[in-house]
Amino acid sequence: MLDPADLDAADPLAFARGRFRIPDGLIYLDGNSLGVLPKSTPARLGVTSEQEWGDGLISSWNAAGWIDWPLSIAARLAPLVGASPDELLICDSTSINLFKLAMAACALRPDRKVILTEEANFPTDLYMLQSAAKLSGAELRAVPRSELSAALDQTVGLLSLTHVDYRSGERHDLAGLTGEAHRAGALTLWDLSHSAGVLAVDLARANADFALGCGYKYLSGGPGAPAFLFVRRGLQQLCTNPLPGWFGHESPFDFDTGYRPATGIARFQTGTPPILAMAALDEGLKLFANVDTADVEAKTGRLGDLFIENVGDCLALASPRDAGRRGGHIVFAHDAAYSIVQASIERGVIGDFRAPNLARFGFAPLSLTYSEVAKAGAIVRDVVLSDYWREPRFAERKAVT
Amino acid sequence: MLDPADLDAADPLAFARGRFRIPDGLIYLDGNSLGVLPKSTPARLGVTSEQEWGDGLISSWNAAGWIDWPLSIAARLAPLVGASPDELLICDSTSINLFKLAMAACALRPDRKVILTEEANFPTDLYMLQSAAKLSGAELRAVPRSELSAALDQTVGLLSLTHVDYRSGERHDLAGLTGEAHRAGALTLWDLSHSAGVLAVDLARANADFALGCGYKYLSGGPGAPAFLFVRRGLQQLCTNPLPGWFGHESPFDFDTGYRPATGIARFQTGTPPILAMAALDEGLKLFANVDTADVEAKTGRLGDLFIENVGDCLALASPRDAGRRGGHIVFAHDAAYSIVQASIERGVIGDFRAPNLARFGFAPLSLTYSEVAKAGAIVRDVVLSDYWREPRFAERKAVT
Numbered sequence: 001m002l003d004p005a006d007l008d009a010a011d012p013l014a015f016a017r018g019r020f021r022i023p024d025g026l027i028y029l030d031g032n033s034l035g036v037l038p039k040s041t042p043a044r045l046g047v048t049s050e051q052e053w054g055d056g057l058i059s060s061w062n063a064a065g066w067i068d069w070p071l072s073i074a075a076r077l078a079p080l081v082g083a084s085p086d087e088l089l090i091c092d093s094t095s096i097n098l099f100k101l102a103m104a105a106c107a108l109r110p111d112r113k114v115i116l117t118e119e120a121n122f123p124t125d126l127y128m129l130q131s132a133a134k135l136s137g138a139e140l141r142a143v144p145r146s147e148l149s150a151a152l153d154q155t156v157g158l159l160s161l162t163h164v165d166y167r168s169g170e171r172h173d174l175a176g177l178t179g180e181a182h183r184a185g186a187l188t189l190w191d192l193s194h195s196a197g198v199l200a201v202d203l204a205r206a207n208a209d210f211a212l213g214c215g216y217k218y219l220s221g222g223p224g225a226p227a228f229l230f231v232r233r234g235l236q237q238l239c240t241n242p243l244p245g246w247f248g249h250e251s252p253f254d255f256d257t258g259y260r261p262a263t264g265i266a267r268f269q270t271g272t273p274p275i276l277a278m279a280a281l282d283e284g285l286k287l288f289a290n291v292d293t294a295d296v297e298a299k300t301g302r303l304g305d306l307f308i309e310n311v312g313d314c315l316a317l318a319s320p321r322d323a324g325r326r327g328g329h330i331v332f333a334h335d336a337a338y339s340i341v342q343a344s345i346e347r348g349v350i351g352d353f354r355a356p357n358l359a360r361f362g363f364a365p366l367s368l369t370y371s372e373v374a375k376a377g378a379i380v381r382d383v384v385l386s387d388y389w390r391e392p393r394f395a396e397r398k399a400v401t
Numbered sequence: 402m403l404d405p406a407d408l409d410a411a412d413p414l415a416f417a418r419g420r421f422r423i424p425d426g427l428i429y430l431d432g433n434s435l436g437v438l439p440k441s442t443p444a445r446l447g448v449t450s451e452q453e454w455g456d457g458l459i460s461s462w463n464a465a466g467w468i469d470w471p472l473s474i475a476a477r478l479a480p481l482v483g484a485s486p487d488e489l490l491i492c493d494s495t496s497i498n499l500f501k502l503a504m505a506a507c508a509l510r511p512d513r514k515v516i517l518t519e520e521a522n523f524p525t526d527l528y529m530l531q532s533a534a535k536l537s538g539a540e541l542r543a544v545p546r547s548e549l550s551a552a553l554d555q556t557v558g559l560l561s562l563t564h565v566d567y568r569s570g571e572r573h574d575l576a577g578l579t580g581e582a583h584r585a586g587a588l589t590l591w592d593l594s595h596s597a598g599v600l601a602v603d604l605a606r607a608n609a610d611f612a613l614g615c616g617y618k619y620l621s622g623g624p625g626a627p628a629f630l631f632v633r634r635g636l637q638q639l640c641t642n643p644l645p646g647w648f649g650h651e652s653p654f655d656f657d658t659g660y661r662p663a664t665g666i667a668r669f670q671t672g673t674p675p676i677l678a679m680a681a682l683d684e685g686l687k688l689f690a691n692v693d694t695a696d697v698e699a700k701t702g703r704l705g706d707l708f709i710e711n712v713g714d715c716l717a718l719a720s721p722r723d724a725g726r727r728g729g730h731i732v733f734a735h736d737a738a739y740s741i742v743q744a745s746i747e748r749g750v751i752g753d754f755r756a757p758n759l760a761r762f763g764f765a766p767l768s769l770t771y772s773e774v775a776k777a778g779a780i781v782r783d784v785v786l787s788d789y790w791r792e793p794r795f796a797e798r799k800a801v802t
Contacts, residue, residue, distance in 0.1 A: 021455045030459045037455035045446040045677070053624055054422045054438035057751065058431050066624060093672025095646030096497060119658060124647035124672070127660040131645055135536050142658070216673065223454055223467060223676035244532055245496030246525035255756065257520060257543070259528040271494025271525065272617065275624035276446070277678040350458065355656065 002306050004370035012295045016366040019287055020220070027376040028350045029307075032194060032329040032362030035220035041283040048279040069278050070247075070269055074228060076285035077219075080293060081192060081211065082202030083230050089265045090215070090226050090278060094193055096243070097212040097229040098128045100268055102160060103242035105187045105210055106136035108235070109157030112186065113138045116156045118145045122166045125191055129160055135242075145170075148177070152184040159186050163201070164194035164327025167354050169304075169319040171199070171327050175206035182207065193217060196228075198300045198328030198365060200293035209235055218328060218364050219288075221281030229268055236264050245270035287366055296365050300328050303363035303373045310377025314384040315340075318358060329362035336389055338397060340380070343389040349376045403707050405771035413696045417767040420688055421621070428777040429751045430708075433595060433730040433763030436621035442684040449680040470679050471648075471670055475629060477686035478620075481694060482593060482612065483603030484631050490666045491616070491627050491679060495594055497644070498613040498630040499529045501669055503561060504643035506588045506611055507537035509636070510558030513587065514539045517557045519546045523567045526592055530561055536643075546571075549578070553585040560587050564602070565595035565728025568755050570720040572600070572728050576607035583608065588636075594618060597629075599701045599729030599766060601694035610636055619729060619765050620689075622682030630669055637665050646671035688767055697766050701729050704764035704774045711778025715785040716741075719759060730763035737790055739798065741781070744790040750777045 008014060021037045022028060028036055052060040061067045075085035091097065102115065115133045117126065119142040126142065133140040143151045152159065159181040164171050178188045189210040195201055197218030203211055209232050215225030231239060241261065246252045247269035250260040261267035288296075301323030307330060308317060315332035334340055337359040341351050344359075351361040359380075363373065383389050409415060422438045423429060429437055453465040462468045476486035492498065503516065516534045518527065520543040527543065534541040544552045553560065560582040565572050579589045590611040596602050598619030604612055610633050616626030632640060642662065647653045648670035651661040662668035689697075702724030708731060709718060716733035735741055738760040742752050745760075752762040760781075764774065784790050 021451070023456050023458075026458075028458060034454075034459045036458065037450060042447055042450045042455075045450055046443050049438060049443045049446055049623065049681070050422070053435075054443075055424050057424075057427075057429060057437065058435045058753065060624070092493070092497070093646065093675075095648075095672035096493070096644060099644055121658075122647075123650070123653075123656050123658060123660075126658055127645045127647065127650070130660065131643055135643065214673075222450065223461070224673040224679075225677075226675070227672070242532055242536065243497060243500055244528045245494065246523075246528065247496075249524070249528070252524075255524050257524060257527055259524075259531065271496035271628070272615075272625040274494075274627070274675055274678045276626075276681050277675045278625075280450070280677050352459065 002302065002309070004306060004374040007302060007370035011299065011370065013291065013299055013365055016287055017369060020367040022367065025348050026350060027348055027372045029361040029363065029376060030350045030352055031364030031367060032217055033352055034223055035217055035284065035364060036367050038220055038283045038287055041222065041280050044279050044283045045276065048276055066273070066275050069275065070273050071266065073278055073282045073285065076282070076289065077196070077228055080201065080288055081196055081230065082204045084233065086264055087233050088228055088230050089268050090228050090281065091269050091273065092227060094191070094212060094214045094227040095124045095128050097227050098125055098191065099132050100241055100243055101189050101210040101212060101229060101231070102129055102132035102158065103136060104239040105158040105189055106132065106138050107240055108238060109187060112155055112157030114155045115140050115158045115160055116148065116151055116186070117142050117160045118148060119143060120145065120165060122162050122191065125160065125162060149180055152180055152186060154185060156184060156186045158189055160189040162191040162194065166194055167331060167358055167360070169326045169329045169331060171195070171325055174201070174208065178206045178208050194327045194329070197288065198296060200297040203230060208232065215281045215284070219281065220284035222277065225281045226274055226277050231265055231268065236267070239267070241268050241270070243270045247272060299365040300363055301326065303365065303368060303370065304330050306370055307361060307363065307373050307377040310374050311381050314381050315359065328364065329360055331358040331360045333357050334359060339389040339394040340383055342394040343383045343391065344380050347379050347383060349379050403703065403710070405707060405775040408703060408771035412700065412771065414692065414700055414766055417688055418770060421768040423768065426749050427751060428749055428773045430762040430764065430777060431751045431753055432765030432768060433618055434753055435624055436618055436685065436765060437768050439621055439684045439688055442623065442681050445680050445684045446677065449677055467674070467676050470676065471674050472667065474679055474683045474686065477683070477690065478597070478629055481602065481689055482597055482631065483605045485634060487665055488634050489629055489631050490669050491629050491682065492670050492674065493628060495592070495613060495615045495628040496525045496529050498628050499526055499592065500533050501642055501644055502590050502611040502613060502630060502632070503530055503533035503559065504537060505640040506559040506590055507533065507539050508641055509639060510588060513556055513558030515556045516541050516559045516561055517549065517552055517587070518543050518561050519549060520544060521546065521566060521568070523563050523592065526561065526563055550581055553581055553587060555586060557585060557587045559590055561590040563592040563595065567595055568732060568759055568761070570727045570730045570732060572596070572726055575602070575609065579607045579609050595728045595730070598689065599697060601698040604631060609633065616682045616685070620682065621685035623678065626682045627675055627678050632666055632669065637668070640668070642669050642671070644671045648673060700766040701764055702727070704766065704769060704771065705731050707771055708762060708764065708774050708778040711775050712782050715782050716760065729765065730761055732759040732761045734758050735760060740790040740795040741784055743795040744784045744792065745781050748780050748784060750780050
């Protein structure tokens with residue numbers, strides 16, 4: 001078994017832990033749902049609200065650079081996903097961005113009437129793709145993961161997948177499937193919500209077309225943080241934003257009655273950027289400055305391995321055992337998964353439950369130590385083996401998020 | 402001329418001024434673009450970030466009530482626009498909400514292929530309506546304001562207008578035009594961005610169908626604050642949200658692969674609510690608690706009248722002289738409007754310039770006193786009559802917002 005103290009001593013990301021505020025005694029393994037708070041964020045919100053908004057008022061759109069934040073904050077994300085800064089934008093929500101990009105992609109392949117996805121994709125992806133397909137005169141075809149390659153026929157205009165499955169943690173081969181899609185004449189749209197910030201995503205090397213992701217998970221942007229979107233540079237000028245708000249106009253403050261899209265990625269903006277929320281996301285992204293994504297991915301995998309080893313065989317692993325095939329989280333299947341999660345929370349280990357029978361634990365590599373992850377695994381093991389989870393108070397279902 | 406000191410002494414809204422942070426020496430007449438900061442907002446952002454997010458983490462979705470904020474914060478807005486709390490939602494941006502509601506409306510009138518608007522509508526409204534029309538198989542017809550009534554024929558499925566014009570400040574007769582549209586068989590969609598918080602908007606009395614508006618102007622929700630939307634109760638169950646994200650699902654945390662819309666207004670949610678930004682908007686809306694909208698509208702009108710009287714005839718009024726036909730802002734036309742605005746800013750009066758020749762000044766009734774508005778009018782008058790604006794440093798165009 002790996003020695004957690006040795007791993008911590010050699011951890012090139014160890015410096016980051018102290019930059020997060022983590023409640024005493026808590027081992028938080030739910031950063032895949034809501035990332036922990038960077039210590040710098042409250043003060044940044046103070047500056048943005050009091051100095052920039054309160055004192056600077058309207059002049060801060062220029063003086064504080066607010067007008068550029070959708071692009072300038074996105075630039076901090078670029079190395080994490082293997083993109084150029086001019087291929088990324090911070091805006092709207094994951095759901096909205098999925099709609100924008102799926103519609104844009106369909107318009108580029110008018111003769112191909114199928115959006116292909118997998119049936120176990122995250123629900124909001126399925127819902128938004130369904131709507132985008134309908135409005136594009138296309139059809140959403142959702143197949144089992146194992147049938148994706150075979151389904152890539154000449155009717156498919158867009159392959160839209162989530163890189164890391166929100167339940168199993170299983171990772172798609174992003175580069176491989178992008179290549180397959182391209183050889184079949186289709187474009188690709190990747191949801192990186194569960195991979196940005198934990199894996200060494202490389203959109204450029206994969207020659208990926210479109211991507212997007214969430215700001216509030218591993219990027220620690222805060223609850224409901226703005227999302228990001230990516231469009232490969234070569235496609236940008238060909239694309240139409242189906243939600244063409246004034247901030248995507250070539251010159252918003254000309255107040256033209258006719259829409260002229262901005263050059264490049266900026267055309268994917270819609271409404272006025274949410275400045276306070278973007279300030280918080282900026283603080284989360286700053287913590288990744290000068291971090292090597294190879295180190296990030298390596299630590300993510302080792303944290304998961306360590307947890308699996310410490311939990312042992314008392315729970316059935318429902319994620320790939322090979323870290324190279326996983327994202328940042330791991331699930332175990334057990335009929336009493338709900339109660340096991342609740343009992344573990346009472347013992348200070350925060351995971352979450354996913355119906356019908358999954359206990360899920362996420363491993364944010366910047367804010368976790370190997371030692372606490374090993375300890376958390378041992379706690380969960382004890383909760384299961386001691387039958388602690390059978391206490392009646394853990395049986396009652398509460399609303400979970 | 403009205404005596405500003407007398408008006409301040411009798412002002413039922415005078416209590417509110419002290420609740421805003423306004424920089425010393427500034428007379429801020431741009432609350433129609435970005436409302437001033439409520440003093441309570443920075444501390445609220447501290448609580449939401451440090452205690453709720455930092456300490457409560459994922460549990461705050463339930464424990465802090467985050468999950469309900471899109472509806473519970475909207476409830477504070479209800480009396481300001483004459484709606485029931487269950488007809489309002491805080492979500493997304495004004496542009497996105499316009500798209501959602503225009504698409505929903507078009508789907509309710511499939512045999513009528515025209516969305517009618519006015520050609521001087523705010524640009525983002527025109528752009529989003531254009532896209533919604535195209536995706537609905539409809540046509541956007543934009544006519545001069547004077548031809549709206551005549552254009553309401555049997556081809557029109559939706560009349561979409563901005564209640565108060567962003568340049569002239571001219572107010573539409575919301576109830577009258579809604580009635581005309583209904584008699585012609587059309588639905589109505591009102592953009593209240595420039596009227597919520599300054600006028601006694603009464604959507605119920607007008608029997609309005611759809612509405613939306615901006616959180617960052619008179620509602621003081623902060624730069625890029627989340628927007629709101631309204632759907633008349635009787636229409637809600639008939640409506641389809643074209644952006645059907647997981648938060649609009651009947652039961653988001655069942656993670657269904659099939660979309661089932663939530664009952665009522667909640668179906669118009671899309672992605673995860675932006676909690677930090679919503680906390681700020683909540684503080685802005687709290688300042689309207691127990692405020693009578695009749696007092697709000699009366700003060701807005703009197704502030705405008707007082708400013709017009711103090712500016713006098715040195716500038717040509719390009720807004721209605723009758724306060725009953727205006728919203729919260731006033732524009733004056735002058736070939737040197739840009740320089741006059743810049744020179745006034747240097748003298749402590751913040752207005753803004755709108756091309757080609759308009760100087761615009763907004764009158765937020767909660768944060769302004771009659772005395773300072775009278776003084777601001779006198780300052781602008783002096784800037785014009787003394788030719789102060791001719792100083793060369795006021796000639797150079799900078800980016801304006």
